[in-house]
Amino acid sequence: MSIKFKKIRGTRDIYGEEFEKLFFIFEKSREIFSKYGYDFILTPAFESKELFEKSTGETTDIVQKEMYVFEDLSGRKLALRPEGTPPVLRAILENNIEIPCKFAYFMNMFRYERPQKGRYREFFQLGAEAVGFKEPYIDLEVLLLAEDLLKNLGIKDYRFEINSVGCISDREKYSKYLRNILKDKINNFCENCKRRYERNPFRIIDCKIDKAKIREIKSLMDFLCDDCRRHHEILINLLEKENFKYVENPLIVRGLDYYTRTAFEIISDRLGAQDALGGGGRYDFLLKDMGGPDSPGIGFAFGVERLMLVMEDIKKKDKALIYVVYVTEKEKDEAIKWVRKIRENNLYADMEWDYRSLKSQMRKANNKGAKWVLIIGEEEIKREKVKLKNMETGEEILTDNPFKFFEK
Numbered sequence: 001m002s003i004k005f006k007k008i009r010g011t012r013d014i015y016g017e018e019f020e021k022l023f024f025i026f027e028k029s030r031e032i033f034s035k036y037g038y039d040f041i042l043t044p045a046f047e048s049k050e051l052f053e054k055s056t057g058e059t060t061d062i063v064q065k066e067m068y069v070f071e072d073l074s075g076r077k078l079a080l081r082p083e084g085t086p087p088v089l090r091a092i093l094e095n096n097i098e099i100p101c102k103f104a105y106f107m108n109m110f111r112y113e114r115p116q117k118g119r120y121r122e123f124f125q126l127g128a129e130a131v132g133f134k135e136p137y138i139d140l141e142v143l144l145l146a147e148d149l150l151k152n153l154g155i156k157d158y159r160f161e162i163n164s165v166g167c168i169s170d171r172e173k174y175s176k177y178l179r180n181i182l183k184d185k186i187n188n189f190c191e192n193c194k195r196r197y198e199r200n201p202f203r204i205i206d207c208k209i210d211k212a213k214i215r216e217i218k219s220l221m222d223f224l225c226d227d228c229r230r231h232h233e234i235l236i237n238l239l240e241k242e243n244f245k246y247v248e249n250p251l252i253v254r255g256l257d258y259y260t261r262t263a264f265e266i267i268s269d270r271l272g273a274q275d276a277l278g279g280g281g282r283y284d285f286l287l288k289d290m291g292g293p294d295s296p297g298i299g300f301a302f303g304v305e306r307l308m309l310v311m312e313d314i315k316k317k318d319k320a321l322i323y324v325v326y327v328t329e330k331e332k333d334e335a336i337k338w339v340r341k342i343r344e345n346n347l348y349a350d351m352e353w354d355y356r357s358l359k360s361q362m363r364k365a366n367n368k369g370a371k372w373v374l375i376i377g378e379e380e381i382k383r384e385k386v387k388l389k390n391m392e393t394g395e396e397i398l399t400d401n402p403f404k405f406f407e408k
């Protein structure tokens with residue numbers, strides 16, 4: 001056998017235990033987000049390319065190197081969604097949703113990154129956006145919510161790293177300082193950093209390669225204006241009061257242009273090189289930049305595949321499958337009748353649709369983890385009964401009402 005088609009590099013098939021986990025995360029998160037007053041939203045998988053260029057930012061890696069862009073048949077320039085924030089904000093504005101509002105999402109994202117463990121070209125994000133809240137109290141709520149999610153998924157061994165990236169003018173001051181300091185060193189830096197030096201020097205401190213070369217540098221924190229400093233201090237006080245565990249990490253700048261003030265990442269040492277479970281931050285000017293009102297916002301997203309990697313296996317719900325077995329083709333109609341009757345009673349039933357030997361059917365029942373096997377043979381039909389085998393104890397019962405043995 002030589003199969004003709006394979007999945008595209010960086011994409012994955014999710015089935016079995018992994019699918020169970022994915023759905024468990026979705027269901028659990030719906031519960032938690034509802035508790036915090038968030039509604040779920042689903043936006044289209046593709047949008048205009050310009051939406052991301054103008055909001056994610058033209059200088060970001062996502063827009064410059066990672067977007068799946070294409071033209072549709074009428075020449076529209078489109079992009080597969082690489083991140084959730086711009087589409088969700090676009091939807092809030094386009095649908096005239098009243099601000100303040102809070103939305104959560106569970107959507108697939110597409111980025112042309114180099115695939116490795118925990119990094120794919122199509123992946124799921126579980127995220128949230130809280131729009132229209134200015135004070136740091138919502139920052140606290142978002143952090144508590146993110147932690148509540150992790151706890152409810154049974155994830156341990158994570159840490160919240162928090163920073164303030166200030167406002168645009170703070171970043172301009174910091175960029176100027178960085179350009180000055182790095183002037184003589186930038187030639188030894190990677191090509192990415194050389195590019196960043198001109199457009200976005202503060203993102204050099206986020207560089208995995210060159211991070212180590214820039215230890216002796218002042219942090220962005222030293223350049224915060226009074227308002228941004230106050231915002232950060234209040235948040236830190238709130239976190240202390242809540243006994244929320246976090247570390248301050250001045251190196252967190254996040255990969256996107258729109259972040260202001262609070263920025264954070266959730267790191268797990270169990271993940272390897274791609275160690276971020278999630279991240280987020282404030283974007284106080286993004287809505288206005290997108291043509292909306294002058295309203296601030298804050299959001300975060302977890303990488304669902306990474307949550308799955310650090311989660312314990314979940315206990316499968318006991319399905320109590322009832323497998324119907326027929327001795328010869330002659331009893332097939334009767335077997336089908338039973339399968340349908342069991343399903344009508346909201347129990348799980350299955351059978352072998354193409355006839356196979358009794359032995360093979362019993363093997364299948366066993367492989368599928370059936371709790372009961374209903375055996376139908378000529379003799380049973382004659383006596384208007386069925387033989388019921390308990391697969392756990394091996395006990396066999398002849399009965400005209402098997403339902404009294406099945407627990408719901």
Ligand code: AMP
Pocket residue numbers: 083111113118119120121122123125255276277278279280301302303304305306
């Ligand atoms: P970002 O939108 O880049 O802040 O990413 C938020 C989270 O999404 C990250 O912390 C990762 O957990 C996850 N993530 C980002 N990119 C990928 C990817 N290519 N594959 C899998 N997960 C990813």
